Amino acid sequence: MANNQSSPEAGVGPDRKAALNHTLRHRILTMQIAPGSVLDEVALSEEFGLSRPPVREAMRQLAGEGFIELEANRPARVTSMSYQSLRDFFLIAPMIYVAATRLAAEHASKADIAGLREIQDSFRDAVHSNDVDGRVFYNDKFHLRVGEIANNAYILPSLRRLLIDHARIGKIFYRPSNARMLEELHEASRQHDEIIDAIANHDADRAEVLIRAHLDLSRKNMAMYAAPEGMAISLGV
Amino acid sequence: MANNQSSPEAGVGPDRKAALNHTLRHRILTMQIAPGSVLDEVALSEEFGLSRPPVREAMRQLAGEGFIELEANRPARVTSMSYQSLRDFFLIAPMIYVAATRLAAEHASKADIAGLREIQDSFRDAVHSNDVDGRVFYNDKFHLRVGEIANNAYILPSLRRLLIDHARIGKIFYRPSNARMLEELHEASRQHDEIIDAIANHDADRAEVLIRAHLDLSRKNMAMYAAPEGMAISLGV
DNA sequence: TGAGTGCATCTTGTCTACAAAAAGTAGACT
DNA sequence: AGTCTACTTTTTGTAGACAAGATGCACTCA
Numbered sequence: 001m002a003n004n005q006s007s008p009e010a011g012v013g014p015d016r017k018a019a020l021n022h023t024l025r026h027r028i029l030t031m032q033i034a035p036g037s038v039l040d041e042v043a044l045s046e047e048f049g050l051s052r053p054p055v056r057e058a059m060r061q062l063a064g065e066g067f068i069e070l071e072a073n074r075p076a077r078v079t080s081m082s083y084q085s086l087r088d089f090f091l092i093a094p095m096i097y098v099a100a101t102r103l104a105a106e107h108a109s110k111a112d113i114a115g116l117r118e119i120q121d122s123f124r125d126a127v128h129s130n131d132v133d134g135r136v137f138y139n140d141k142f143h144l145r146v147g148e149i150a151n152n153a154y155i156l157p158s159l160r161r162l163l164i165d166h167a168r169i170g171k172i173f174y175r176p177s178n179a180r181m182l183e184e185l186h187e188a189s190r191q192h193d194e195i196i197d198a199i200a201n202h203d204a205d206r207a208e209v210l211i212r213a214h215l216d217l218s219r220k221n222m223a224m225y226a227a228p229e230g231m232a233i234s235l236g237v
Numbered sequence: 238m239a240n241n242q243s244s245p246e247a248g249v250g251p252d253r254k255a256a257l258n259h260t261l262r263h264r265i266l267t268m269q270i271a272p273g274s275v276l277d278e279v280a281l282s283e284e285f286g287l288s289r290p291p292v293r294e295a296m297r298q299l300a301g302e303g304f305i306e307l308e309a310n311r312p313a314r315v316t317s318m319s320y321q322s323l324r325d326f327f328l329i330a331p332m333i334y335v336a337a338t339r340l341a342a343e344h345a346s347k348a349d350i351a352g353l354r355e356i357q358d359s360f361r362d363a364v365h366s367n368d369v370d371g372r373v374f375y376n377d378k379f380h381l382r383v384g385e386i387a388n389n390a391y392i393l394p395s396l397r398r399l400l401i402d403h404a405r406i407g408k409i410f411y412r413p414s415n416a417r418m419l420e421e422l423h424e425a426s427r428q429h430d431e432i433i434d435a436i437a438n439h440d441a442d443r444a445e446v447l448i449r450a451h452l453d454l455s456r457k458n459m460a461m462y463a464a465p466e467g468m469a470i471s472l473g474v
Numbered sequence: 475t476g477a478g479t480g481c482a483t484c485t486t487g488t489c490t491a492c493a494a495a496a497a498g499t500a501g502a503c504t
Numbered sequence: 505a506g507t508c509t510a511c512t513t514t515t516t517g518t519a520g521a522c523a524a525g526a527t528g529c530a531c532t533c534a
Binding site for chain 1: 290293294295297298300301302303322325326328329330332333336389390391392393394395396397398399402
């Protein structure tokens with residue numbers, strides 16, 4: 001156990017396994033590790049002061065959530081993205097996001113709202129301070145929390161999967177030089193606030209309108225890639 | 238179908254790990270292992286002739302797909318079901334099933350259709366021979382294959398999660414003595430055939446109508462025959 | 475007698491070492 | 505000279521043993 005110092009974020013600690021999970025997620029979401037990259041088990045185990053078995057367990061878990069892809073006798077690779085996946089994303093995202101947001105509006109408690117506002121505060125700060133990774137990270141946390149508030153075990157899996165690529169798309173198409181894009185980030189932040197208000201008021205219809213507008217904003221930013229319109233499938237029977 | 242009861246193929250084999258995965262899924266889907274049950278690592282490792290690490294890896298993977306639930310320093314338990322999860326299921330299932338089936342209708346190739354028909358043949362056989370587990374298993378395989386044909390990475394996670402409980406609901410509310418339920422199973426089988434036809438004709442609209450009717454049939458069976466008997470689902474806490 | 479505490483036991487979590495499979499490389503043969 | 509093959513190297517997969525945490529029981533003490 002010679003060099004635990006060389007690792008910046010984690011190398012020692014009570015729960016190094018949680019650190020591994022957390023850090024890997026963060027790196028994949030912010031594309032510090034690019035889609036398609038190979039993850040070396042020994043390198044990770046050394047960096048986080050773990051042996052390979054717990055690292056392998058974490059890999060399996062991440063694979064189950066769609067962060068990475070595993071193949072027998074081959075190295076783990078970060079889930080890849082393609083032009084096709086971009087189309088697939090904007091085809092399905094509205095349906096899932098709308099469903100999650102509507103359900104959240106129906107179920108949210110006062111504590112849920114408080115939790116959302118806390119995350120949104122961090123998101124707003126990241127936007128205003130031009131912290132790109134922070135913005136991506138807290139945007140992910142925001143929508144994931146909405147999904148948790150929705151409190152429906154069947155919608156969360158797809159929402160989780162969508163959020164992974166939502167984060168990465170947000171990084172891929174970010175152009176810091178573009179002033180209009182910056183303005184639209186502030187608009188997105190305001191939309192978050194409005195979504196929280198709608199959820200707090202248990203106004204599912206308004207929440208749906210807002211979340212659709214929220215996604216449209218993202219889609220417009222990458223209109224050059226001809227992202228398709230979402231499927232119009234209503235929730236409920 | 239291949240009936241994996243106690244331990245016929247366990248112990249030896251070229252890919253005991255695949256056998257473990259496969260068998261565990263099957264047991265959970267058919268409720269040979271009840272929701273809420275604990276899974277003992279050493280028992281499984283002994284049954285399948287593996288050591289604990291690969292068993293633990295398999296558990297992580299199954300947890301990621303929603304078959305089991307893991308908690309730190311506590312035994313793995315089969316994902317529980319409740320009255321609430323029933324409501325949640327029928328709230329979300331139409332949306333996801335419809336989306337998957339519509340997409341499948343748009344993307345299906347001749348080979349896809351052939352694969353579907355093969356699965357449906359097994360399903361029909363299971364229905365006609367009153368093989369309850371086989372029926373549940375091949376129904377799961379059928380809808381999962383439809384989801385794979387849809388070829389959209391973002392809809393599959395929720396579909397997978399839904400199918401787990403779809404299978405278990407199908408077993409919970411099955412009443413072999415009820416003649417009308419038997420007739421409705423045959424109706425479900427005919428619906429499968431029609432769904433395949435619609436997909437083969439790339440008729441998304443018709444496929445949607447059919448899949449909605451298919452789900453309504455399941456829902457009616459529950460309401461009619463299960464509810465009167467008192468909702469005796471003692472599954473999981 | 476009841477409640478709290480310490481111990482025994484079992485289960486989960488982790489580590490080191492070994493086995494197997496794939497990839498890359500050098501050599502020999504055609 | 506090119507290609508096939510055998511070997512070396514690297515990486516993944518597995519095994520068995522050890523450590524840590526949790527649970528249940530018995531025992532002690534008020």
